[in-house]
Amino acid sequence: MTDRPTVAQRLLGSQLVWPVLALAMLLVVNVIATPTFFNIRMQDGHLYGPLVDIARNSAPILLVALGMTLVIATRGIDLSVGAIAAISGAVACTQIVDSSDQGAFATAIIACTTAVAVCALLGLWNGFLVSVLGIQPIIATLVLMVAGRGLAQLVTSGQITTVNNETFSNLASGFVLTLPIAIIGALAVFALAAALTRRTALGMLIEAVGINPEASRLAGVRSRTIIWTVYVFSGLCAGLAGLIIAANTNSVNANSLGLFIELDAILAVVIGGTSLAGGRFSLLGTLVGALFITTLARTIPNVGIPSEANYLFKALVVVVVCLLQSPAARHALRVRRPRAVVPVSVKAGPA
């Protein structure tokens, strides 16, 4: 009864096919527009080139999206990541500016650690609202989304704080082992998240809670702890992203840092094949999704369209992704395909 699917069938059946194809298509468009697009050169032991830029630019979105993936898998959503990133940047920059030795290595380390710790606390707060008080995630995290910007403003006293610390700015522009630190950092978090979810039982329990919370509760799953964990992780990821964004400009503007990054992150998650309804998630898919969004942002000016149109194209992507996920649209697609035999739809059974 169950024929082993061929390699092609399995590949086509994989959730990763569409995002990878889409990404490849974007890259091809870029190469056509700019034949040197794939050129990578080595200079002073560092890699440079459009592809490296894309990878580095995608680091903040990827970080935020990784946290978002796990939150979404539990049927939640975290709207506060942008605000958390802003707070992270604000705390780190203010600490550096306020310290006696602004340029020191230790100063940067202490500042970043403090910032990330604050973000973990903010994640705890979100997790508390959702898992203990049972507030709907979208509302619970909306609280911090709005209040967080205010907090960040308070930290920076409403000023654009500029810092001068080499270690800190290396977060965005430095290199280790020929690659930008930002890329390595984001990939490290990706590997950590993958190990944490797939080498332990966390991933399975997250999915169980996301798919059927009541069955999970009756099976003895500590869903509260699990939900709490994913929000803290999301907070941590957003914090790291905030540091990279702040380091990129060596300054923090509490109003604009990480603005709308939650939307990019959610988009990356959805492009990667994780359903907003919760349940099964794919971190690898999210990685591809984040790369896709960053590549898209790069493609638009590259093919000669004003970059203001970026949002328009993102919106198009959202529409396409939604269509691909909608059962009705999939059904319609299947009907058009001549070979596929559509089973006669059966009436719903008795309630």
Add this chain to the structure above:
Amino acid sequence: MTQMDLTPAATDLTADHRGTPVIEMEGISITFGSVRALDGVSLKLHAGEVHALMGENGAGKSTLIKALTGVYTIDSGRITVAGEPHEFSSPAASQAAGISTVYQEVNLVPNLTVAENMMLGREPRRFGSINTRAMNRQAGETLAGLGLDIDPTSMLGAHPIAVQQLVAIARAVDVEARVLILDEPTSSLDADEAAKLFEVMRRLREQGVAIVFVSHFLDQVYEIADRMTILRNGRLVGERVVAETTQLELVKLMIGRELEALERLDREVAATEADESGSPVLKAIGIGRKGSVEAFDLELYDGEVIGIAGLLGSGRTELARLLFGADSADVGELKVRSTRRRFRSPRHAIDRKIAFSSEDRKAEGVVGDLTVADNMLLALQASRGWLRPIPQATRTKLVEEYIQALDIRPADPAALMRNLSGGNQQKVLLARWLITEPEVLILDEPTRGIDIGAKAQIQQLVADLARKGMSVVFISAELEEVLRLSDRLVVMRDRRKIAERPNQDVSVSDVLEIIAGEARAEEDSRD
């Protein structure tokens, strides 16, 4: 069989005193895929009567109602309204014929006023905008006509659920309803609230409305209904006049099969000797929960199977959920091996080696998008915590062992749970709990809706487990099954434990009599 079951009295009543029925459904059949949900069922409704639709879960009551309300299209049969043949192709067509339904769950808008809810979609208008004053007046008149003292301008959501239900009824009959269908209207009401509802129903009956009443509470049926139609397994069993049918007869009709045949059923009551000398593995002392089940005592010994019998809605499930901590008890205490325990969540019970398989497989058991292997290991993994994953070798060994032992098909650990049949899903859920090596296994309807082969396998498994020393609480709507497997029998009724006795020489009819007899005893004591 259908025709023979009609008592002469019922036929007379129909023919002589009532004239043409308001609604007549004849030979209604509905098929879903390969399942025949209704098979030649008939229903006659007369003006000014309360007609109870009786039958166990899955007997076809809701399918019949949905055929009448136009939700399902019928495959064969005839529906006539006041003698005129009608086709109900949509709910709107049914409503246009004067049939209104009030569902178990109130589906009104809580943040609109009572009047707005009642007039929703047909608000009186003046100059194009809603005439609030006229709307409130009309709604008030309707409510008063039903003897209800509810302020039409108050917010619906501010009222208790019982009042909301009455408003829903008021809305339903206000649409010139000839037929009112009440599906389990009393399930969330207390006695006083139900009495209020019955008052409204009587008033409507006097006004000539035909009321279809579906309830699992036999006493309520006897209090309010005039006639009843009994269904079983999608077939018509008979139509009866309530006053001329004893509760025992009714229960037999609902459960079915001839009594003699039942008595002859061979029972292989577990030959195991329950070890009652030691302390009970689980002991409930007066535990109960308001609105769920009245306080009860229960002792469970090693290697013993306790069967819980009772009709649907009798509190069987609620009892099990309290023992497991799925719901927390308001009163009483629970002892596990003589130590007092408080189960605030299922986790606490699982830590004490208690397992519970819910009757609602889909909502409370199956994690559809995970694999069979993950579903099996969920409870064990949960109790280990996420930091200690089950080693791959152990996973494979456990999963393959149970797939074999329980004959789960397809025998593929990587198959998605939602693609399995009901019986195989049930086996996976059993495996989920057996893997945790429980001392107490609570099974709520483990054989419901699964095919006969899987059913026999599960029954055999329960007997084997008990022989090996596991204590089992076995809940099933099928009395034969309960009698075959249990050492001791607990009978539930109207959310109370009404009897407990060793399962020796107890027949199905004995149990039926306990279920029905209690009502008589109660009535006697009330008089």
